[in-house]
Amino acid sequence: MSQGDDHGYGGDSGGRGDDPYSTLGGTRQTRTRLPDGEGGDHGRRPARNSRSLVMVVGVVVLLIAAIAFANRGGGGNEEASGGAKKPGTTGSGPTAPTGTKPVQGKNGTIASGFAHDEQGAQSAAANYAVALVSAEILKPDRRGEIVRQIFVAQRVGELEAKFNEAYSSEFLEKVGLDENGNAAEGMTYVSRTAPVGTKVTAYSTTSATVEVWCTGVFGTAGVSSTNPVSNDWFTMTLKLQWAGEDWKVDSFAQKEGPAPVNTDRTASNADEIARAVEEYGGFTYAR
Template identity: 45%
Template sequence: MNPGDEQGYDTDERYGGSGQTRTRLPGDEDAYDTARRSMRPSRSLITVVGVVVLLIAAIAFANQGNSPDDPDAPQDARGPAASATAPTGTAPVGTNTSGIPTGHPRTQQGAESAAANYAVALGSAEMFNEERRKEILDAIIVPSEMHRFLGALDRGYSKSLFQNLGLKEDGTSPDGLTFVSRTTPIGTTAAEYTDTKTNVSVWCSGLLGMAGEASTNPVTSSWFTISMELHWVDGDWKIFTHSQKDGPAPVPGDERAATSEEIAKAVEGYGGLTYAR
């Protein structure tokens, strides 16, 4: 979407997992001002945390098996434990599959770019649509692992989850409300790189909730780190395993929290980006 470091696809990689760091609830003019002023956690936040835990469990189940070390991987090809995050000037990929950037270079930079773009796709609201979810996984998951990922996620994105988030049974938003689920990569780092597989971590911020005047689950923010083992398959980097943990989270700022209407307009008015290392 994400407790723990065990490898697995955290369904809520973009959701930040349990124990999310959250911004203040909406401000004075918003319907949730009373909840913001209370020292006790609101029901909406408790609900979101419960949802995150449910999704994490589904992802952990999907990736119970870990990949063995590749004995044929040249040891001298392994890089340092981590590389500093800095822009390279390499242009973003010019192709896509099912709307997802694909065709990343067979380089460490290409692997980091792939991980960032895949984090965005896996954390999108489109994952709540069954047909679209399969298209996304088809584009970014190692084919041999597709069945495992898809089965766990289909169970994770359940009717009870949709109900907790305020969605309809088919995963769509009620009339007058806008469902928000977005992940924004902040930076990437790679470890143990070879031209056949590598481990990439992506530091992310995320948004999750329902925007609109009648919403009882306001959009909240979170910070989390996604770790992926990527394999070079069929001319691109693809995900073999996926896991997630909370943070690192900065100290919240003093800016006024937006109203639900402002959040809805922002989500509808600002599109996503393609990421390149």
């Protein structure tokens, strides 16, 4: 299987898939409008009568009841049948919590021991997407370990060789890293992904195909950086196999979007971005 045939190890053609490494390793807001003041009253708070007070209390009671109902994890027919509603195999239903514990432990820094069901497959795909687009995979001394943890055994040798070829010393130099995958002194390399949602498009007890919609920040933070940190939106499709009592990746692909409209929020400076990366840790993703 050649890199060209895979478009990102089995991906779609076009968009990001034409460059399978454009997002991997990071090589590539929403504003809330507050209501205006009561102009006619010149900022004066209107008197609240008893009727309005009763309405407010009623709304609060309804909100509390809704939250309590949601926290039960189900209701109506599902509750009466004694189980939570299972997500559809076609991915038409929204991501929703279930009662199954999706993660049992960790293999190094990557979650492992996923449940043998759709929920576990989605959790595995989300965590593996984060690892595949991390700064760690650009480091030669970590890359092989990550590949062995994520992929089925029969694909490890082939994919480790492809990753090594893709992330050559020449490639690392282009993105401002040394041969060990480290940024220059005074610089901080950033590659962090956050899954926004997952969707199962195929499922059996031995295999699953899961799409992971992601956003993330990628680039080098530093005053003289020629690769400034920016954000991106993309979707990774991971084909999983149940192997060795866990979900493992057989192949994956990526494509651009779906991306929201960019806001006009002022970008943070390099020091703020670098500090955020150091101070805020990542998550283990589960559903």
